[in-house]
Amino acid sequence: MAIIGLGLLLFALLIGNMQNFLQALGRRNMEMSLRRRDVEQWMSHRRFPEELRRQVRQAERYNWAATRGVNEEMLLESLPEDLQRDIRRHLLKLVTKVRIFALMDAPVLDAVCxxxxxxxxIKGSHILHQGGPVEKMVFIVRGKAESVGDDGILVPLSEGDVCGEELLTV
Known part of the structure; x- marks a missing residue:
């Protein structure tokens, strides 16, 4: 009887956990559909051409897949400052790969972070425009990118690479 009772208890716990999981999944899907509807209404109101609408939809899908709908900036801002600093250091440890940043002390690095x-x-995005001024540094955290120099040479970039270091040397 004890084994049967324990089995029924474990089965009930399994059913309860599955129900919670399905509710959370449904909630996420609802958030995604509401966001998609809001974006569609905004694009309709602004009278976007169809090609631009397609690109916005693709970017929204990509953003949702990458973040699962979590607003990381808002989440980070709600945490204590010391924890924010530690999280930024962890997420942006790529900063120290740039030689000038590696020479800086911790308070300056925190200010940079x-x-x-x-x-x-998304794939096909132009992060920096060829021939234009370099206005930012780009740290590749995940994924791949390509850098085209003034001489037309294509340099592949992947996780951990940096583009735009010339901002620091000028």
């Missing part, structure tokens, strides 16, 4: 902004780009 506070100014950094995480951005998600």
């Amino acid at each position: 506070e100014r950094l902004k995480q951005t998600i780009y």
